[in-house]
Amino acid sequence: MCLAIPVRVVEKKGDDLAIVDLSGIRKEISLALVDGVQAGDYVILHVGYALSRLDPDEAERTLALFREAGVAAEVLP
């Protein structure tokens, strides 16, 4: 359930609103559910609200895990 997408915060408008960007599409959303979001951060957006911040380091780590599975796969007989 729950269609949600990672979007980049372009600009904050007061405490609770922000403009986010995805490939050039901009939208105003609410930050009322997440504290400490800054411009440049990525957030998970669902029905017009940010639900959490996306951790770029963890994202990299996850991608590395994928690649690891991939590298190991190539070595298989």
Added chain:
Amino acid sequence: MKYIDEFRDGAVARQIGVRIAAEVQPQRRYHFMEFCGGHTHAISRYGISDLLPDAVKMIHGPGCPVCVLPIGRVDLAIRLALDHKVILATYGDCLRVPASSGLSLLKAKARGGDVRMIYSAADALGLARRNPQREVVFFAIGFETTTPPTALAIKQAAAEDLANFSVVCNHVLTPAAITNILESPEVRKLGTVPLDGFIGPAHVSTVIGSQPYEFFAEEYRKPVVIAGFEPLDVMQAILMLVRQVNDGRAEVENEFTRAVTRAGNLKAQQLVSEVFELRRSFEWRGLGEVPYSALALRGEFAAFDAERKFALETKHVADNKACECGAILRGVKHPRDCKIFGTVCTPENPVGSCMVSSEGACAAHYSYGRYEEDPIKTAA
């Protein structure tokens, strides 16, 4: 699209598929349930099943809030629109759910009901502010992902003393549904539905955290891997589940670390518990009455509870006798096992809820997977 495209890399997906095939133990079968409808949709849309070895089978779970919405609740919304003449604000997903008397919210709109599609709970508030002389009712659905926005809207309405805004609350809870499945006779006693593990929902988990699933891992000895929304996330989660099963482990692992923590979003959780309380029981379409599985507005917010405001009573409405949605939602049957699948019941004329939502098991199979029934012959 950053953080999206990288997680849809087909080449990497194939490699993970090869890895899964290498690690499944010979002669062993693995059955995993992806709980979340969004995952069902991703699996179908990207054809993930094609990349998995035959030994691994995915079972579609009931994590589709539209699919588990009982007919009686949709009837409430229709009556509000047609009889009480409110402005009925709803997410697009609910518009075509078939209800009683051959109606749906979309058909009610055609009959003169003021049904408005909204994208966000905030839009419903906006409608109330712009139409002070009309009653605006927000038909709220969704699992824990969608509940915090509703809570915010209600608090905002209270702060603004909006007299013409109220909510029909159909918010339901994930852990309760998982318990219901694990407690079902087919899983627990009869073993007719072999269930080796769960792919935990992505975005519900950003709100509730990974901690609530630890109970299932311990109590029922079933591994849970929380997976992100993208197809590579799902593939990786399946690999992690296979490894847990092989190792004899039953733990909660988090594949979606970039957005999910053990504690989850505490601010959102606090907001929800401030506005809502547990219902003792709630009917889930296909699963029957499930205890402590759904939310209602607290007494302090009674003024915004449409069920109280309009003295609404929910009637139980039985499903069409031939409809197998219940069994399908519990993973006991496959869409093609349903007698009316693809004939009487199609996305154009859905009889049951599994066909209405594009992530319902039946709609997903109909829209994406029907080719499986007939192997394709490509012309020269």
Added chain:
Amino acid sequence: MDEGRSNKPVKAGYVRPLDLKHGRVDLTHGSGGRAMAQLIEQLFAAAFENEFLAQGNDGARFALPPGRVVMAIDSHVVSPLFFPGGDIGALAVHGTINDVAVMGATPIYLAASFILEEGFPLGDLKRVVDSMAAASRAAGVPIVSGDTKVVERGKGDGVFITTTGIGVVPDGLELSGDRARPGDRILVSGFIGDHGMAIMSLRESLAFATEIVSDSAALHALVAALIASVREDVRRDPHRGIRALRDPTRGGLATTLNEIATQSRVGMMLDEAAIPVRPQVEAACEFLGLDPLYVANEGKLVAIVAPEDAETVLAAMRAHPLGRDARQIGAVIDDRNHFVQMQTRFGGRRVVDWLTGEQLPRIC
């Protein structure tokens, strides 16, 4: 000197001009009387300006060049009326020109009927009509007959426009949706989903600032170029060339391909990675949970082409301004289920089914 008469003489033949700034359509504009005649003369005929309309008859009489006649009709009820890249007027002209063109016919004339809602601002009507006139002139297809009716306030959406188009197909050219055969290649003339998402960006509760622009365009010159590119080959071997052309409007690319697959009783296999979608359109679809394959286009072509001629037709598309981003996106296959299938970017396979009702934004 008479009492109470002003000294200024009244100009003979004076008619108060239409108040385009503040005026609105009212029921007299549809009643057949002077008000309607004035509206037609000062707004419609003045904009569309041609010998047929100048004659002021109920119909236009003309001879047609030799060949078979193609007639097409299209209604336009789009809301909002004005959007990035176009408006209902331009759509009405382009849409019908395209319907005629994809039959292989050269569009020659258009007729247009307007259903106006009481209260519709004349200024907006002029904007729509001027846009139609510009589109018609640019395409070289005049609007030679028209009709106007007015309905009471609340019974229309400002304006509904219906256009009919007439064209002529030269003998020997057979373009039809039932001619696709296994082995044929499937081409698309450019980016899909632009028009539908441009409209979505304006809808009330889905507002987002975007640069997505409708692709509304007249495709008859492009069609002529494609037909010309394989004319010699077809002359030598009638089993070659273009089988069918269609413009994927409501319901998008997926609907058009399913229509052709059903008509021709074949299947199709698409390559997702080859289907061109602009990044902003893709992103807009992500926001709303929509699939670009089902989003409307108003300036694109789908071509089903014999395999030997696919490269030629593709090159001809790319050589034309409206086909610069053309791609080959798949092939026709043998399939008794008539499924349109797709190799996903992911390596898996899925069915690209008929659309169910209207595609709605979703939260799940």
